[in-house]
Amino acid sequence: xxxxxxxxxxxxxxxxxxxxxxxxxxxxxxxxxxxxxxxxxxxxxxxxxxxxxxxxxxxxxxxxxxxxxxxxxxxxxxxxxxxxxxxxxxxxxxxxxxxxxxxxxxxxxxxxxxxxxxxxxxxxxxxxxxxxxxxxxxxxxxxxxxxxxxxxxxxxxxxxxxxxxxxxxxxxxxxxxxxxxxxxxxxxxxxxxxxxxxxxxxxxxxxxxxxxxxxxxxxxxxxxxxxxxxxxxxxxxxxxxxxxxxxxxxxxxxxxxxxxxxxxxxxxxxxxxxxxxxxxxxxxxxxxxxxxxxxxxxxxxxxxxxxxxxxxxxxxxxxxxxxxxxxxxxxxxxxxxxxxxxxxxxxxxxxxxxxxxxxxxxxxxxxxxxxxxxxxxxxxxxxxxxxxxxxxxxxxxxxxxxxxxxxxxxxxxxxxxxxxxxxxxxxxxxxxxxxxxxxxxxxxxxxxxxxxxxxxxxxxxxxxxxxxxxxxxxxxxxxxxxxxxxxxxxxxxxxxxxxxxxxxxxxxxxxxxxxxxxxxxxxxxxxxxxxxxxxxxxxxxxxxxxxxxxxxxxxxxxxxxxxxxxxxxxxxxxxx
RNA sequence: GCGCCUGUAGCUCAGUUGGAUAGAGCGUUUGCCUCCGGAGCAAGAGGUCGCAGGUUCGAAUCCUGCCAGGCGCGCCA
Numbered sequence: 001x002x003x004x005x006x007x008x009x010x011x012x013x014x015x016x017x018x019x020x021x022x023x024x025x026x027x028x029x030x031x032x033x034x035x036x037x038x039x040x041x042x043x044x045x046x047x048x049x050x051x052x053x054x055x056x057x058x059x060x061x062x063x064x065x066x067x068x069x070x071x072x073x074x075x076x077x078x079x080x081x082x083x084x085x086x087x088x089x090x091x092x093x094x095x096x097x098x099x100x101x102x103x104x105x106x107x108x109x110x111x112x113x114x115x116x117x118x119x120x121x122x123x124x125x126x127x128x129x130x131x132x133x134x135x136x137x138x139x140x141x142x143x144x145x146x147x148x149x150x151x152x153x154x155x156x157x158x159x160x161x162x163x164x165x166x167x168x169x170x171x172x173x174x175x176x177x178x179x180x181x182x183x184x185x186x187x188x189x190x191x192x193x194x195x196x197x198x199x200x201x202x203x204x205x206x207x208x209x210x211x212x213x214x215x216x217x218x219x220x221x222x223x224x225x226x227x228x229x230x231x232x233x234x235x236x237x238x239x240x241x242x243x244x245x246x247x248x249x250x251x252x253x254x255x256x257x258x259x260x261x262x263x264x265x266x267x268x269x270x271x272x273x274x275x276x277x278x279x280x281x282x283x284x285x286x287x288x289x290x291x292x293x294x295x296x297x298x299x300x301x302x303x304x305x306x307x308x309x310x311x312x313x314x315x316x317x318x319x320x321x322x323x324x325x326x327x328x329x330x331x332x333x334x335x336x337x338x339x340x341x342x343x344x345x346x347x348x349x350x351x352x353x354x355x356x357x358x359x360x361x362x363x364x365x366x367x368x369x370x371x372x373x374x375x376x377x378x379x380x381x382x383x384x385x386x387x388x389x390x391x392x393x394x395x396x397x398x399x400x401x402x403x404x405x406x407x408x409x410x411x412x413x414x415x416x417x418x419x420x421x422x423x424x425x426x427x428x429x430x431x432x433x434x435x436x437x438x439x440x441x442x443x444x445x446x447x448x449x450x451x452x453x454x455x456x457x458x459x460x461x462x463x464x465x466x467x468x469x470x471x472x473x474x475x476x477x478x479x480x481x482x483x484x485x486x487x488x489x490x491x492x493x494x495x496x497x498x499x500x501x502x503x504x505x506x507x508x509x510x511x512x513x514x515x516x517x518x519x520x521x522x523x524x525x526x527x528x529x530x531x532x533x534x535x536x537x538x539x540x541x542x543x544x545x546x547x548x549x550x551x552x553x554x555x556x557x558x559x560x561x562x563x564x565x566x567x568x569x570x571x572x573x574x575x576x
Numbered sequence: 577g578c579g580c581c582u583g584u585a586g587c588u589c590a591g592u593u594g595g596a597u598a599g600a601g602c603g604u605u606u607g608c609c610u611c612c613g614g615a616g617c618a619a620g621a622g623g624u625c626g627c628a629g630g631u632u633c634g635a636a637u638c639c640u641g642c643c644a645g646g647c648g649c650g651c652c653a
Contacts (some may be wrong), residue, residue, distance in 0.1 A: 042592080042595075043592075044595095044596080045591095045596095046596075046597090055594095055595065055634095058633060058634080061633065062632095062633080068633065091596075093595095093596080093633070093634080094633075095595080095596065178653075179652080180652095291651080294651095295651095304579070305649085307651095308650090308651045311651040312651060315651090317651070318652080318653055342647090343581065343646085344647055345647095345648080346580050346581080346648060347647090347648045347649060348648090349580090350579095372581060372582075372646075372647080373646065375646095384646090413588090414588090414589070415589090417581060417582075418581085418589080419582070420588095421588065421589095423587095423588070423602090426588085426602070435601095438615055439601090439615075442616080445615095446612080446613065447612095449613060450612045450613095451612095452612095453613095454612075486592085489592075490592090493592075501589095505589095505591095505600085508590095508600080508601085509600085512600085515616055516616095518616075518617085519616060519618085520617085521611080521612060522612080522613095522616085522617080523611080523617085525612095528612055529612060530612055545612095566613095567613085567615065
């Protein structure tokens, strides 16, 4: 039985008990129960309010025209006996606080240990396929900080969807033709000529990055000066693309990101898909000619204006191959298709959705996830990371200076809908002082350290059978178990909302709950895990921290960060 | 002007889909190392939840109108 089933069954049982209490209470007043009753069950954040709470009394207050607190007391008085619930009490202004018997806690802990790496997985996407298209940066240069949020959030969403049961495909779509690419090829040609000692100038809007100098040197090494007279820009473009893709793959490796499928714009032409969607859109009556151009009637689907598909000079707008690509994705049959865009592309969504609906697809299969823009805060100066302006910080530099875990975690700490300020100084400073990443990883290392210490004394955890879980009676222990039961909800919510940041927040809270427990042990020897005089208690506590370690690891895996067994104490970075 | 997103502690942000006394981190003040790792823990200070109305037992959360910031609004990609 998965955690989800366990919780659903528990909630259902409690809802049933509430209904019974309502019926008994109303009967005592000589009234019939209402046709429908909102007896929503919530998990109170304040432990003094029990394990579950319901506001059914408020809902009833409306029908009965009595004060909610009076009704809550009546419900508590008519609560049916149950082996699940230990106590029920009414609390002003009308809540009903429900406390479970402790056996429920032990069961929750047992579930974590039994399921191990599977704990927290959901069956939400069971039997379904999902495709996540992210990053999709055109290969005009190595990745930099402006790409990081997309790359990291996209990869993490893919991990989360996989944990939710989907079979996931990660896909990168890029443009390998068109003006930008011609410009790139021209820039490489100039760099190549310069490498040969010719006097050549980069075009004003060319690509000035040094990586083209390196690629030009390689080109010269392979071909000598045989291309000096070549006007074949396509050759230079293809050569540049091929080598820049290698750079991008290196960048992605640094972040532990891989793609399953790489798709190009030219493939959309080559495979006849561009023609195909144009023909079908026209057949379905959503295409018309005007001012010498060919238009898509996207206003029919809520777009603010119609969009040009074929310009009056006969060339395609970028929209057409994109429609063709989405047609291809939909045709491949994914149940869920995720497009991750920066919010600067949000105006693009309605026209693409319109085109998809015009082709006759159910557009709800595609979910456009937009993330807000990133600002870099460095040495007290804020810099916007727009495409053109701003200082260029490459992914390689970031990972080299801050480490993969810090970079990934920092980009995942914020809700996608909110602007993200990347505080470089804090991230750097975090090498030796407090930092959310280290804080969370430290909890894991501490657990490993306890097991190591125990082993040095000759003790190991002997499994669930040897662990009397009912010995876990400290409030800190109960709090840890309760925190762990939330994990599945957190994962499922992240998957449902396509929103990774809840995982980082959750792990921080779990780590805080653990550090709190640990610190109790430093003050009070009886609260420590290692109890040579009381092997049963020690086994139970080892079971507890083994479970915490499992949940931490599962969470780290979702975020793509490591689970260190030791924290290397790092010397303060040299202050120049 | 129109559209999307955001406005919560000095700063960066959470807030479990409308619930109980609005929470963390950084910074700040003060305690705690004979210890399973002090990269930690506990406590204090710091709030008109942008403003004004509305909806109801109950609003940071939902509705309306303003104000402020970001991003879009091309036969560019």
